[in-house]
Amino acid sequence: MAELAGVSIKTVSEVVNRTGRVAPATTARVEDAVVRLGYRPNLSARRLRSGRAGAIGLVVPELGSSGYFAELAELVVSRAARHGVAVLIEETGGVRERERDALLGPRRSQLDGMLLNALRLTDDDVPGVPDGFPVVLLGERQVGALDRVAFDNAAAARLVTEHLLEVGARRILVVGGDPSVSESAVQRLAGHRAALEAAGRPAAVRHVVTTQWDHESGLAAIAGALAAGTDFDAVLGLNDALALGVVRGLLDAGRRTPQDVLVAGIDDIHTARFTTPRLTTVDARRPAIVERALALLLARITGADDEGGLVELEPSLVVRESTTPAT
Known part of the structure; x- marks a missing residue:
């Protein structure tokens, strides 16, 4: 490794173990050698x-x-x-x-x-x-x-709920994890409710479907809501996987996103940037x-x-x- 990086064994040790002060350019050469050689400590x-x-x-x-x-x-x-x-x-x-x-x-x-x-x-x-x-x-x-x-999960849900209201949502269906077992679900639901109440719309909180946190649960939740005749023009998935499952479920039912139903999630997972349509969400930092x-x-x-x-x-x-x- 030292030979590949063009440095001494001592310098390699100092970079790998972070025990000395090594110039950034030298550090970069050693780290490149570590990757190329597949070194594991x-x-x-x-x-x-x-x-x-x-x-x-x-x-x-x-x-x-x-x-x-x-x-x-x-x-x-x-x-x-x-x-x-x-x-x-x-x-x-x-x-x-x-x-x-x-x-x-x-x-x-x-x-x-x-x-x-x-x-x-x-x-x-x-x-x-x-x-x-x-x-x-x-x-x-x-x-x-x-x-x-x-x-801040509550702030995240407030942000995205406020956005949905601003772009015209009147009846928001929430699809999310069970608040009896998930702290994030508790906080995200609280943030959603706070945004609705601030907008003078507390009655809209009745639209909540409790699920697991994955794509399949989002798809199943929206299929169930449509079959039950639930009235909504927007869906908030309490995470992106749920929201993406919702988009698929809406498409299967002949509903377009966003033309017929607005959809948003929370977390900004990598996949959210590459779906059709690309998903509105909240950066989880x-x-x-x-x-x-x-x-x-x-x-x-x-x-x-x-x-x-x-x-x-x-x-x-x-x-x-x-x-x-x-x-």
Whole structure:
């Protein structure tokens, strides 16, 4: 690797382990050599030398159905690699026992810290976390006094609901996750209701269909709403996967988006930019969440100063074709 990059072995070590000050151009050459050679750090050897594994955990509910967590994981892996840190990813299915096992089980011994998106953990689980093991929560659920980096879900739903009202929606159907088990659903529904109430339209809240969070659920929800004769001229999917399923379901029923029904989502997953029509949504600030959470976790691992606590990032509306009918 040193020969390929044209540097000394010591310089390679300083770049890979982030232990020295190396010029940006030299760092870039070494990192290019790392990629070209497919280098992976030996975690056991690194732990013996430094007392650290050089690896963190990323624990998420799932990686496939919504697209959100897969994109989040990709960002974590790429950003962590810039710090010479490997990432071990674990799916929990949103099951409390699996979340608790990820946090407290034996696999934790391979890690220096953890980024954790929990759906079911409670404060009762936190006392079991050993002192000194850094954990940063991602998402809506607060557990104990752990650091948390999140996206303002209520503000996101307010933004997109206000937009739908501004472009002419009168009867908005909401398709989303079960608020009895999902903090994000609770917050997004609250934001939606707040926007309706501010516009003097609180009665419109009756149009809510509870589902899972995937494309198939969006398609099934809209088919059910149409079969039941539900009156709506716009649909808010509480995530993009649902909204995209809705668009497909409307098309199957001969309804066009946006000409017949306006459709919007939340999260701005990558696919939303390439559908027909392109989906109006809310940017969930994934890159900023990952950068801030990773910086906070690394600071906890190394003992550097970082105020931490709760960091909540503001959303921004992304208007695309699904809510902009031609005039």
